[in-house]
Structure formats: structure tokens, C-alpha cells
Amino acid sequence: MMKLTFLGTGTSTGVPSLRCHCSTCLSTDPRDRRMRSSALLETGDENLLIDCGPDFYHQMLAYHRFGKIDAALITHTHYDHLGGVDDLRPYCNDGKFPIYCQPNVAADLRNRVPYCFVENPYPGVPTFDIRYVEPMQRFSIGNVEILPVPIMHGKLLIVGYIFNRRLAYITDAKTIPQETIDALKGIDTLIINALRRNEHHSHMSLDQALGIINLIKPQKAYLIHLAHTMGTHEETSRLLPENVEIAYDGLTIEIPD
Ligand SMILES: [Zn+2]
Ligand SMILES: [Zn+2]
Numbered sequence: 001m002m003k004l005t006f007l008g009t010g011t012s013t014g015v016p017s018l019r020c021h022c023s024t025c026l027s028t029d030p031r032d033r034r035m036r037s038s039a040l041l042e043t044g045d046e047n048l049l050i051d052c053g054p055d056f057y058h059q060m061l062a063y064h065r066f067g068k069i070d071a072a073l074i075t076h077t078h079y080d081h082l083g084g085v086d087d088l089r090p091y092c093n094d095g096k097f098p099i100y101c102q103p104n105v106a107a108d109l110r111n112r113v114p115y116c117f118v119e120n121p122y123p124g125v126p127t128f129d130i131r132y133v134e135p136m137q138r139f140s141i142g143n144v145e146i147l148p149v150p151i152m153h154g155k156l157l158i159v160g161y162i163f164n165r166r167l168a169y170i171t172d173a174k175t176i177p178q179e180t181i182d183a184l185k186g187i188d189t190l191i192i193n194a195l196r197r198n199e200h201h202s203h204m205s206l207d208q209a210l211g212i213i214n215l216i217k218p219q220k221a222y223l224i225h226l227a228h229t230m231g232t233h234e235e236t237s238r239l240l241p242e243n244v245e246i247a248y249d250g251l252t253i254e255i256p257d
């Protein structure tokens with residue numbers, strides 16, 4: 001049994017968006033408060049963090065305060081998916097913390113937090129064991145089999161992850177290459193981004209995400225990385241087919257073996 005907790009389900013600005021008075025930003029429904037997108041996958045042995053955005057500290061405080069994390073898997077280099085790595089300090093007590101990412105993400109990480117990569121780092125700074133992933137190169141962490149799959153985020157090639165051939169986590173997709181579509185066929189649970197109702201140059205709209213879900217036909221799909229312009233959780237939920245739900249911060253789902 002794998003368990004996934006949505007730590008954040010919002011786009012890069014978060015929801016509410018600062019300075020905005022729209023009905024979604026002013027909603028009192030807790031499901032309309034979305035931190036930056038991230039998730040925690042618990043497999044029984046391993047606890048894997050997917051992305052580590054600027055809300056990481058608050059996400060751990062809310063949903064995983066005392067738990068361990070064994071490694072982080074990064075989807076791409078943007079700040080909303082990577083900006084929280086300095087807060088990985090408490091997870092580095094046993095040595096360097098493993099971060100799985102594409103080589104270009106690792107290069108950007110060295111620029112963002114150079115003090116973590118110097119020969120004799122200041123005592124207490126986090127240190128990382130960077131492990132490269134490449135699209136379609138399968139690897140394992142403990143008993144979890146992971147397939148990074150290529151995703152196009154506008155013109156940027158990023159990765160999504162498929163866990164144990166059952167659960168897929170895809171964020172910041174605009175288009176999905178055919179080899180990824182093929183790899184997704186037969187999975188049970190698809191987590192996928194849907195930014196808003198109108199089109200966007202580097203993220204899928206609601207209709208585009210629903211089109212991909214219809215192509216893959218998972219048993220269940222969850223939408224993430226929402227902007228405030230999507231509308232409220234409640235009103236947008238009414239537009240969805242039966243096997244699709246909007247994820248919200250703190251939602252936990254179980255994926256049977
Ligand atoms: Zn993003
Ligand atoms: Zn708003």
C-alpha cells in the first residue's frame with residue numbers, strides 16, 4: 001500500500017494570490033488555500049518528497065512534522081518546485097540528503113544554494129547527494145520502482161514520475177510526449193496539473209488536462225497546480241467527470257498494491 005499526501009496543490013503564486021480580491025482568493029473554504037505544489041509518498045519503508053517548494057517548512061509543520069524523509073525527487077528547476085531546499089536541514093543529520101533530479105536541475109541548484117556545495121560548508125547548512133535521473137531510465141529507491149517520464153513544460157523538458165507502475169505524478173505539463181502517454185496507460189492513479197480554464201503557454205488548462213485523463217483512463221485522477229483563476233474548489237468540482245477530483249492541501253490518498 002502506498003500513501004500519498006498532497007502537501008501543496010497551488011500554482012507558483014499560491015492561492016490566494018497576494019493582493020487579489022476575487023471570489024476564490026476570498027473564499028473561506030480551506031480547500032481554496034493552496035500552497036505551492038509538492039507531495040509526500042509513503043511506501044511503508046521509504047518516505048519520498050516530490051518537489052521542495054518555498055512552502056516546504058509550513059507543509060512539514062502541518063502534515064509531517066515529526067516524520068522522516070528519505071529522499072526528494074524534483075520535477076524541474078522552477079522556484080515553486082525547488083525553493084525550499086534550505087529547509088531540508090533537519091533531514092541531513094545522518095549525512096547528505098539524496099536529491100534525484102535531471103542534470104540541468106542539479107546545475108541550477110548549485111547556483112541557487114552554492115553554500116551547500118562548497119568543500120567545507122558552514123556548520124549546519126544542508127548538504128545534498130545529487131543523483132541524476134534521465135527520462136525513461138528506471139531506478140529504484142528501496143522497494144519502490146520509479147520511472148521518470150518526459151514532460152514538456154512549454155519548451156522546457158521536465159520529468160514526471162511513475163511509481164510501481166501504478167501511480168503517476170505529473171506537474172507543470174503543457175504537452176505530453178507519446179512515449180509518456182504509452183507509459184501511463186494501465187496506471188491506477190494519475191495526478192496531473194490543470195492551471196485554469198483558459199489556455200496558458202506552458203501549463204495545461206482544465207480542458208487539456210481532462211483530455212489527457214480521457215486518453216489514459218486511470219481509475220482515478222487528481223488535479224494539482226491550480227491558479228486562483230480556476231475558480232473555487234466547490235464550483236470547479238461540479239464540472240468534473242466522476243473519476244476526477246481536484247486535490248487539496250492535506251488530502252491523503254491510498255494506492256493499493
Ligand atoms: Zn510550477
Ligand atoms: Zn484571486
Ligand SMILES: [Zn+2]
Nearest residue numbers: 076078153172
Ligand atoms: Zn514550472
